[in-house]
Amino acid sequence: MVVKTQSKGHAVTALHVGVNNVRRYFPKNVAEIELQLDHLQIQCGLRPGFWQGQPEISDPRLCAWLEAKHMRTQPDRSSIPLAMVPAGKNSFRLQPVRETGISRAKSAASNAA
Numbered sequence: 708m709v710v711k712t713q714s715k716g717h718a719v720t721a722l723h724v725g726v727n728n729v730r731r732y733f734p735k736n737v738a739e740i741e742l743q744l745d746h747l748q749i750q751c752g753l754r755p756g757f758w759q760g761q762p763e764i765s766d767p768r769l770c771a772w773l774e775a776k777h778m779r780t781q782p783d784r785s786s787i788p789l790a791m792v793p794a795g796k797n798s799f800r801l802q803p804v805r806e807t808g809i810s811r812a813k814s815a816a817s818n819a820a
Contacts, residue, residue, distance in 0.1 A: 708724075708791050709790060710791045710801075711786040712786050713763060719770045721764060721770070722791075724762040724763065728791075733758070735758050739751060740753065740797045741797060741798040742769060742799055744772045744776075744801055749768045751769060752766070788804045789802065789804055
């Protein structure tokens with residue numbers, strides 16, 4: 708799934724997942740998910756509003772990682788699309804999206820098949 712960074716002022720505040728992605732990938736009984744950010748793994752809580760039209764994941768560690776890895780190249784603070792790839796039960800890997808909209812890992816896997 709493709710998600711986008713969400714900024715307010717000079718800082719990243721959340722990861723916008725989108726309502727359709729929430730319905731498809733996130734059961735309502737899940738209180739937290741695991742995110743794999745390069746070599747770092749973090750647990751992020753999902754707020755009740757996540758399933759009620761506020762599909763954002765906000766965690767200080769996630770925001771710091773996004774700032775360090777991706778926002779340096781975006782001086783205008785526009786949203787950056789990222790691939791959020793399922794990596795197990797309630798676990799996702801966050802990675803860059805190429806301009807074609809296909810993540811590097813996914814395109815490599817499809818070439819191997």
